[in-house]
Amino acid sequence: MKTLNTIIALAIFTIALIPTTLRAQEEDSTPEATFNFSGTVDTYFRASFTEDPVAPGTSFANLNGFALGMANFIVSYEGEKSGFVADVVFGPRGSDAVFGSVGNSSELVNQLYAYYNIADGVTVTMGNFNTFLGYEVISPAANFNYSTSYMFSYGPFSHTGLKFDFELAEDISLMLGVFNQTDETEANYSRYTAFGAQLGLYGQYINFLGGKDYAQIDYTGGFDLGDSFFLGINATSATLSGDTGFAGVALYPQLTASDSFAIGLRGEFFSETDGFGALVSEGDADNFSLTLTGSYTSGNFMFKPELRIDSASSEIFAISPTKTSDSLASFVMAMIYSF
Numbered sequence: 333m334k335t336l337n338t339i340i341a342l343a344i345f346t347i348a349l350i351p352t353t354l355r356a357q358e359e360d361s362t363p364e365a366t367f368n369f370s371g372t373v374d375t376y377f378r379a380s381f382t383e384d385p386v387a388p389g390t391s392f393a394n395l396n397g398f399a400l401g402m403a404n405f406i407v408s409y410e411g412e413k414s415g416f417v418a419d420v421v422f423g424p425r426g427s428d429a430v431f432g433s434v435g436n437s438s439e440l441v442n443q444l445y446a447y448y449n450i451a452d453g454v455t456v457t458m459g460n461f462n463t464f465l466g467y468e469v470i471s472p473a474a475n476f477n478y479s480t481s482y483m484f485s486y487g488p489f490s491h492t493g494l495k496f497d498f499e500l501a502e503d504i505s506l507m508l509g510v511f512n513q514t515d516e517t518e519a520n521y522s523r524y525t526a527f528g529a530q531l532g533l534y535g536q537y538i539n540f541l542g543g544k545d546y547a548q549i550d551y552t553g554g555f556d557l558g559d560s561f562f563l564g565i566n567a568t569s570a571t572l573s574g575d576t577g578f579a580g581v582a583l584y585p586q587l588t589a590s591d592s593f594a595i596g597l598r599g600e601f602f603s604e605t606d607g608f609g610a611l612v613s614e615g616d617a618d619n620f621s622l623t624l625t626g627s628y629t630s631g632n633f634m635f636k637p638e639l640r641i642d643s644a645s646s647e648i649f650a651i652s653p654t655k656t657s658d659s660l661a662s663f664v665m666a667m668i669y670s671f
Contacts, residue, residue: 365411374401374425374472376666382651386660388621388642391485392425393478393664401472401666402426404442417461419443421470429470429489432515441517442470443490453499460517461495463488464507464530465539465550467566467584476564476586476594477625478636478666482602483568483580487548488514488541491528505532514541545573560588576606592630598623618645634668 377398380386387394392401402423409415419442421429430442445459468475468484495509506529513524526543536553548570555563564584571577580603586596603618625638640662642649647656 365409368408368410369406370408370671371403371405372471372473372668372670373403374666374668375399376401376478376664378662378664380651380660380662382649382657382660383655384650384652386649386651387662388479388640388660389485389619389648390480390482391428392472392480393666395424400424401668402429404471406443414446414448416446417443425470425472430517432489432513433517434521455497456494457497458494460490460492462490463514464491464528464537465541465548465552466568467552467554467564467582472666472668473634473670476584476596476627477598477623478638478664478668479623479640481566481580481582481598481600482578482619482621483566483582483600486578486602486604487550487568487570490515490517491526492517492519493526495528503532503534506530507532513543547571554584562586562588574606578602578604592628594627596625596627598625616645617648619643619648632670634666634670636664636666636668638664638666640664 375398376393378387378393378396385396387396400423402421402425404419404421404426406417406419408417420440421442422440426442430440433441441460443459443461445457445461447455447457449455462470466484466487468477468480470489472478491509491511491514493509493511495507498506500506509528511526511528512520513522514526516522516524524543526541526546528542529540531538537551539550539552541548541550548568550566550568552566554565557563562585564586565582566584567581569577569579580601582598582600584596584598586594588594598621600621601618602621603616605616619642621640621642623638623640625636628635642660644658647658649657649660651657651660
């Protein structure tokens with residue numbers, strides 16, 4: 333009888349433990365929240381084959397001789413349903429990246445946003461985040477070429493606003509957002525409202541950014557044409573109040589020669605109408621550029637030698653105190669460390 337009572341007591345105790353055990357298993361299966369610290373540091377040497385040191389009219393890598401890029405520090409937290417990213421930059425490249433910032437965030441905040449997973453496949457994000465348009469980005473470690481394209485330089489760098497990301501199916505996504513004026517990162521000082529959308533289809537992206545008197549449509553994608561050969565593609569067109577605007581297309585063939593070395597070419601045709609930007613103050617201008625970049629990687633370290641040739645439809649390069657030219661050849665050698 334005593335033995336039977338003992339067996340019954342053990343059975344009751346075991347049954348009572350089942351919910352606790354199941355809860356413990358569920359807790360173990362819940363993804364742990366992660367706190368990360370990452371970033372990049374980059375520096376470079378640039379020279380042009382002209383009497384006066386002159387750079388192409390694109391962002392970054394535009395200083396002479398031995399020059400500084402930026403230090404980029406990113407703190408992020410990813411919980412089960414929510415998280416944040418705080419991304420600050422220091423140095424000339426960082427200042428150029430956040431040129432639209434004013435006040436306390438001037439020359440400092442590259443990204444600052446929080447997000448929440450409303451449901452499976454639906455995420456809402458609010459704050460300041462880098463643009464969804466274009467093939468190239470601000471981070472030097474994420475671009476194959478060290479110097480940047482005209483399309484990247486003329487297009488938006490970042491947005492401050494609210495966006496919703498939807499995972500519609502495997503490899504199909506949709507983003508919808510409302511933002512401040514492009515690159516006006518701290519607050520809506522100009523009282524301008526922009527709208528953005530992105531449709532992702534199997535690694536190809538169609539992007540739209542629009543607002544009063546402005547509309548830009550952009551395609552970004554690429555294809556693996558072999559085990560070691562990739563072809564990236566970017567095309568964009570933007571109009572501002574009538575005929576003023578810009579358009580361009582670029583191809584990015586990249587060949588991986590080994591685990592540590594790759595070589596890539598960017599061929600870009602860019603057109604500016606009615607004096608939209610830096611090429612000409614008025615009228616139209618075209619520019620074709622070829623950028624050949626080698627990329628050697630060892631752990632977190634990257635070394636990138638680069639030769640670039642620009643050819644324009646007008647003499648936009650000041651090659652000496654008294655001469656201008658419609659072409660420019662320049663050389664860049666960059667070192668990048670990621671952590």
